[in-house]
Amino acid sequence: MKYGIVGSKGKMGREIMEYFSSFGDECVVEKDVDHFVERDVPQLIIDFSSPQGLKESVELCRKYNCGLIVGTTGLTDESFRLLGELSKTLPVVQSYNFSSGMSIMKEILKAFREQFKDWDCAMIEIHHSQKKDAPSGTAKMLKEVIQRDLSISSIRVGGIFGEHTVIFSNAGEVVEISHRALSRRAFSIGVRRAALFLLTKEKGFFTYEDVLKGVDKAAEELRGISELL
Amino acid sequence: MKYGIVGSKGKMGREIMEYFSSFGDECVVEKDVDHFVERDVPQLIIDFSSPQGLKESVELCRKYNCGLIVGTTGLTDESFRLLGELSKTLPVVQSYNFSSGMSIMKEILKAFREQFKDWDCAMIEIHHSQKKDAPSGTAKMLKEVIQRDLSISSIRVGGIFGEHTVIFSNAGEVVEISHRALSRRAFSIGVRRAALFLLTKEKGFFTYEDVLKGVDKAAEELRGISELL
Amino acid sequence: MKYGIVGSKGKMGREIMEYFSSFGDECVVEKDVDHFVERDVPQLIIDFSSPQGLKESVELCRKYNCGLIVGTTGLTDESFRLLGELSKTLPVVQSYNFSSGMSIMKEILKAFREQFKDWDCAMIEIHHSQKKDAPSGTAKMLKEVIQRDLSISSIRVGGIFGEHTVIFSNAGEVVEISHRALSRRAFSIGVRRAALFLLTKEKGFFTYEDVLKGVDKAAEELRGISELL
């Protein structure tokens, strides 16, 4: 696949290029502050830049008539208005977290929280010492999913990328469900799933949950459009 | 509740009596080899004895006109014939594993195995050094549920009661789901859930999965029959 | 070995009897509130009762001219005065924690805290939901050993007997050292080590650390006195 990337010099930008290139995908448009390279017409644009950068991504999508994947955080109401507008004619996938594992963990907790209602519950989240906020946004999101008043222990040490563990225990048993991100690869894998999904859509606004639910169907359809890749 | 126990001198028999007594339940019939005590008419019989002992449990149920919970292992075809016969007129719950946590873990894996199909998968099970068989029966059961050809690492050390961990990992993430039995309490909790379930039934053959699905409904019905307890 | 136990009906008393009997040791004196059985002359007395019960243990030691092991908690100055007095003529081992593993963990942290001084450090301790105090006394003791201002995350869930994990992490690595008590067996093993140690001593006051350092030497000496056992 041929893609463009906005935020090409950022950590996620470089990680995406490294991961996608291992599948033979070509980055044909690179954009960052004071940097623009255009080698070919992309089939989609990936944006990991800033709410400001996003405006230019939307323009690029119109220029190339292609879809958009947005992983940029801190989006404003204006950002979402722009994305909503774009999604009327082109496909858009937007998410703050492209980790498949965390999405699955969330779904497990949602599906089984009732069965654990007689059990005690606690959460531990561990991140590197540079992370300022505690508990993590993901921990708060998981707590909302569990729908209980549980204590979250936040630990900040060394270079741990990101771990979340939910512990259920009754008088005789313990069940633990945990997720660990090993590196940014956790997210670039999800971005590529979203890209494959996007190529099967004509227009519309999608979340990463839509991608996960639809990707199998998309995979089948892709066999039919494999000449595009 | 008033209950009788067959296998009253065994480890599970004693554990059940200790746990049930913490709720004010009364053990009114005790039976073991060369041991029989009858203090009152029980509302149900709990059997953790042997395939031989089971015959006497079935007779006791007929004598007292009450239901039966069977946790005895190594049952024969003859055992199941006896239980099937009994269940035509009285309620029977039979299971080789009364751990709620392990039942939930099994259900999680069943419900989410598809979502992990692109991930690598492995299992670790750790038990005390007296345990002879490896992998454990539970590990083999979990492997069947996952429906994949995965490697099981079996570790036998010290006094660890029983741990099973399923590890899913892709290039950037790890999701682990684990169960740990802390003591026989893991099972006596389940036996009491089964007992509460049994008191709401007139007849029929049930597994522990039926108990877990029906216990909420049973709990509601029990409010209506709470005078029985 | 023939021993007596004060606090014979308590949880630790019963656990000690069960564990010791697996080695063929005989409990020849049992004492508890309103309970006294004397079958033979003991070679040592084990006290897991109360500061009040301890007085009677000291009297029993004088009566039988034998040593004393004390695991009772909440000892007063008066208790220690009594023990000091007894230790002038008979051997005494006193400790609030007879877990060998926790003693070893403490020693590891003491020996290696310097090597981890450039690493971040945090501690997690998990106990059952009935435990009221947090952090646990053991966690506070470990923090003192590490000699750093580290955060302790205390979790209270279900029936977890007692876990302490020390996490060291720098930008690229994590080293974890953890201890888990599986049951009261963690302590009865240590009490028996203390008993074997005590039989080699004529008098003096000893801690469990003395036992761990001396037990190998004691084991050798015991071969010479094996007719005593």
Added chain:
Amino acid sequence: MKYGIVGSKGKMGREIMEYFSSFGDECVVEKDVDHFVERDVPQLIIDFSSPQGLKESVELCRKYNCGLIVGTTGLTDESFRLLGELSKTLPVVQSYNFSSGMSIMKEILKAFREQFKDWDCAMIEIHHSQKKDAPSGTAKMLKEVIQRDLSISSIRVGGIFGEHTVIFSNAGEVVEISHRALSRRAFSIGVRRAALFLLTKEKGFFTYEDVLKGVDKAAEELRGISELL
């Protein structure tokens, strides 16, 4: 500090440059196949290339009259002869593993294996699915250190960088000691410690264990030579 790197385009080469630059260190000589850049005279050469590349590293050290750090694997007798020769006039640090945490874990096991001799012991090592050998070289090394006939469970899944866990358990307790490498950063930290150590030496052949033992003393000495950095 000003340093040169041989194998500058390899994964470890790039990681070392990224990590060292965060301290303001300057890479003034870069060498790789068909690649040579020389911007200044280095104070030391770091080699993560190949046994062939090592020859050129030795020549560079002679040219600049500076020390050498070698992390290249698969060294031959000829490699060690070259390094031995060089170490007569210049300082050399050679190691196959620059992870501080693994070195400390090794020392802990060496120092405490005697205290665990009555405990059961097992090891689990987990690595990414591309790793072909099992057990890992590090696991075998740890087994030698523990000096016991223990079972090693090797798991190969996803992108796990490298984990080693040693489990000790008796009837009542579990003690676990584990090491996890999060990324190549685990090794570049050690290489920089070795570099600081090397700058304090005039000549001689050193291992990474020598670095760990001497680095505190070196750090003090470095205050005196801080103008060099």
